[in-house]
Amino acid sequence: EAARMIILEKTPFQEEKLLDLLKKHTKLELQMRNDIYSTYHLYPPPELSEIKTTVVYPATEKHLQKYLRQEVHLIRETREDYENVTLPFIQSQSFSVQWVYNILEKKAEADRIVHENPDPRDGFVLVPDFKWNQNQLDDLYLIALAHRRDVKCLRDLTGEHLPLLRNIAREGTEAVTKRFGVPGSQLRIYLHYQPSYYHLHVHFTALGYDAPGSSVERAHLLADVIDNLATDSSYYQKRALTFALRADEPLFKKFQEAGR
Amino acid sequence: EAARMIILEKTPFQEEKLLDLLKKHTKLELQMRNDIYSTYHLYPPPELSEIKTTVVYPATEKHLQKYLRQEVHLIRETREDYENVTLPFIQSQSFSVQWVYNILEKKAEADRIVHENPDPRDGFVLVPDFKWNQNQLDDLYLIALAHRRDVKCLRDLTGEHLPLLRNIAREGTEAVTKRFGVPGSQLRIYLHYQPSYYHLHVHFTALGYDAPGSSVERAHLLADVIDNLATDSSYYQKRALTFALRADEPLFKKFQEAGR
Numbered sequence: 001e002a003a004r005m006i007i008l009e010k011t012p013f014q015e016e017k018l019l020d021l022l023k024k025h026t027k028l029e030l031q032m033r034n035d036i037y038s039t040y041h042l043y044p045p046p047e048l049s050e051i052k053t054t055v056v057y058p059a060t061e062k063h064l065q066k067y068l069r070q071e072v073h074l075i076r077e078t079r080e081d082y083e084n085v086t087l088p089f090i091q092s093q094s095f096s097v098q099w100v101y102n103i104l105e106k107k108a109e110a111d112r113i114v115h116e117n118p119d120p121r122d123g124f125v126l127v128p129d130f131k132w133n134q135n136q137l138d139d140l141y142l143i144a145l146a147h148r149r150d151v152k153c154l155r156d157l158t159g160e161h162l163p164l165l166r167n168i169a170r171e172g173t174e175a176v177t178k179r180f181g182v183p184g185s186q187l188r189i190y191l192h193y194q195p196s197y198y199h200l201h202v203h204f205t206a207l208g209y210d211a212p213g214s215s216v217e218r219a220h221l222l223a224d225v226i227d228n229l230a231t232d233s234s235y236y237q238k239r240a241l242t243f244a245l246r247a248d249e250p251l252f253k254k255f256q257e258a259g260r
Numbered sequence: 261e262a263a264r265m266i267i268l269e270k271t272p273f274q275e276e277k278l279l280d281l282l283k284k285h286t287k288l289e290l291q292m293r294n295d296i297y298s299t300y301h302l303y304p305p306p307e308l309s310e311i312k313t314t315v316v317y318p319a320t321e322k323h324l325q326k327y328l329r330q331e332v333h334l335i336r337e338t339r340e341d342y343e344n345v346t347l348p349f350i351q352s353q354s355f356s357v358q359w360v361y362n363i364l365e366k367k368a369e370a371d372r373i374v375h376e377n378p379d380p381r382d383g384f385v386l387v388p389d390f391k392w393n394q395n396q397l398d399d400l401y402l403i404a405l406a407h408r409r410d411v412k413c414l415r416d417l418t419g420e421h422l423p424l425l426r427n428i429a430r431e432g433t434e435a436v437t438k439r440f441g442v443p444g445s446q447l448r449i450y451l452h453y454q455p456s457y458y459h460l461h462v463h464f465t466a467l468g469y470d471a472p473g474s475s476v477e478r479a480h481l482l483a484d485v486i487d488n489l490a491t492d493s494s495y496y497q498k499r500a501l502t503f504a505l506r507a508d509e510p511l512f513k514k515f516q517e518a519g520r
Contacts (some may be wrong), residue, residue: 008281008302010270022266027306028313040313042268046287048311053288073468074444076483099295108294130299133291165512185333207332207477207504215470216450216479221502223336231499239491242481244467253411 002058002081007067009052012138038145052133070246074217075255077239082155085258086205089251090198091150097199100145114142115175122163123147126231129203131212137180144168151200154193154241159233161200162241165226168172168202176204190219194243194251217244221235262318266328269312281308331507334477335515338500342415345518350412350458351510357459360405363387375400375435382423383407386432386464397440400466404428414453414480414501419493425486428462436464452481454503454511456516477504 007074013021056063077086102108117123118169124144128134131143146164157165173184181210186207195201202222205211211218228235245252272280287303316323337346361366362386377383384404388394392401406424411417417425433444455461462482464470468493473479487493505512 006282008278010271010273013268013270018268021268021311036316036318038315038317040315042313043306043309044309046303046305046309048302049306051281051302051304051309053302055298055300057298058296071446073443074448074467075445099297104295109292110285112292128298130292133299133301167365183333186331187334188334188475188477208329209421210470210475214476215448215474216476216481217448217467221474221476223500223502225273227499240483240487253416 003060003064003162005056005059005063007056008052009054009250011050011052011133012136013137017048023047038140049144050133050135053131065246065248070248072244072246073225073252073258074242074244075252076182076240076242079238081255081258081260082241085254085260086155086194086251089254093250095198097197100197100199100201101149103145104147110241113172114179115226117167118147119167122167124164124168124172124202126175126204137182137206139209139211140174140176140180140182140204141209141211142172142204144172144204146200149199152198152234153195153200154191154225156200157225157229157236162226162229164200165202165222165229169222169226172202172204182206188214188219190214191222191225192218193220193241194218194245263324265316265319265323265327267314267316269314271310271312277308278515284308307374315476333505333507333512334502334504335520336500336502339498341515341518342501345514345520346415346454347513349514353510355458357457360459360461361409362456363405364407366368374439375431376406377427377431379427380407382427384428384432384462386435389463397442399467399469400440400442400464401435401469402436402464402469403430404432404462404464406460409459412458413455414451414485414496417485417489417496419489422486422489425462425482425489429482429486432462432464440468448474448479449482450474451482451485452478453480453501454478454505460501465498477502 021044024045029041031039033039041155099108104125112127113125114128115126124146126142126144129141129143132139148164151161169189172189173187176182176187177184188205188207190203192203192213203213205214245255281304284305289301291299291301293384300344341432358369369387372387373385374388384406386402386404389401389403392399408424410501432449433447436442436447437444448465448467448471450463452463452473463473507513
């Protein structure tokens with residue numbers, strides 16, 4: 001029987017609804033009073049307490065694993081590790097990125113596209129990430145998906161991809177600023193390594209948002225990636241890269257088997 | 261008239277109420293469907309969406325400041341920016357690092373030292389960070405302070421400092437593992453740029469701990485720093501570096517005055 005995964009997330013307050021919240025709440029219970037401080041339980045009406053709900057059906061073991069808490073270890077992956085361990089693993093898995101192709105081909109989410117550069121080599125599509133409900137800018141999160149399908153991840157990038165990366169940086173920023181009013185200086189723009197899916201994509205998140213996956217062991221600023229490639233076209237082909245893996249992930253076992 | 265401050269906080273889900281949430285919700289609205297993924301808005305009944313409410317009355321200016329959100333902006337600092345804006349600012353401030361010297365000279369916190377390499381050029385002292393109470397390993401946080409006093413920050417590092425950095429990486433990790441039982445693969449070891457004080461230091465935090473300042477716009481993995489310097493001794497002298505500044509910070513004003 002196929003598993004159905006349900007993800008529930010509380011979302012940030014919407015500023016324009018705060019007054020409603022304080023006026024319309026059905027119940028306010030005093031919990032504690034001390035000097036100038038007092039605490040209450042406030043029970044808001046349903047329309048003011050939306051919960052973001054994501055359903056994955058059918059959900060695979062991999063989907064479930066992603067959300068279970070697990071011991072995490074850092075891997076320092078050399079170029080050789082990538083070729084001998086990571087790449088064969090990626091290829092053996094043949095992860096589906098059909099949902100990405102659906103977006104690129106306008107078969108899904110076409111109405112959600114914020115910006116597109118249609119060039120097949122240096123173009124991309126910018127869409128809000130699943131994780132962002134677009135109700136408030138605090139947790140703004142968009143994804144730029146490259147049109148070309150032959151770049152899996154950061155490791156594949158060379159100087160050849162600079163025009164694409166620069167398009168994403170410049171046009172993506174302009175589009176977010178135009179649509180959402182957030183200036184470039186308040187956008188954290190980065191790639192993940194390892195990514196969660198192997199089709200080149202770039203994350204745009206609000207700088208003030210402590211977005212999952214924005215920490216130094218996973219995120220690589222697009223500006224740094226561009227500068228590194230401009231200085232040395234094979235920078236990401238050669239150098240060691242650090243990432244974290246949960247102990248139950250198949251790739252972690254591959255690294256263990258390889259004696260790392 | 262006295263100000264009344266009201267703090268609203270959404271609280272984590274209670275596991276034992278999750279089933280109620282899925283059964284009793286009054287409304288479920290489909291937002292988007294793509295392949296095996298779909299997202300919904302769920303509007304729970306009041307008793308399942310408590311909001312923690314704190315009232316401070318009368319509230320002082322100090323109370324208000326603590327909760328006012330400050331705008332934060334990214335700066336992309338070139339080498340020239342560093343020389344023309346950042347460095348003059350650092351020098352004009354003459355920030356005191358007397359507390360660091362006190363530790364290095366055993367005039368303070370001597371009993372807290374976890375490890376020392378006494379070499380004046382390539383040695384360092386490892387101490388628990390102020391922020392860590394050492395009661396639990398979840399938020400483990402230590403700091404390695406270089407003995408030499410002529411290195412302010414990441415910008416100053418060259419190939420000359422590789423022995424020092426490698427000592428910190430190797431001996432620091434060994435010491436943390438020996439004292440606290442945390443293996444190297446579960447340590448996030450990094451420098452800040454900008455740092456909060458201009459005496460070379462390296463952060464050791466538990467990988468599972470979402471430590472403040474561990475995000476990509478501030479943290480630089482020590483392993484990456486070492487590799488970059490080994491490849492190009494002047495890597496950090498030449499390249500642009502990104503960091504975030506609050507709009508009320510003096511250095512931010514300096515960058516504005518410089519027209520950045």
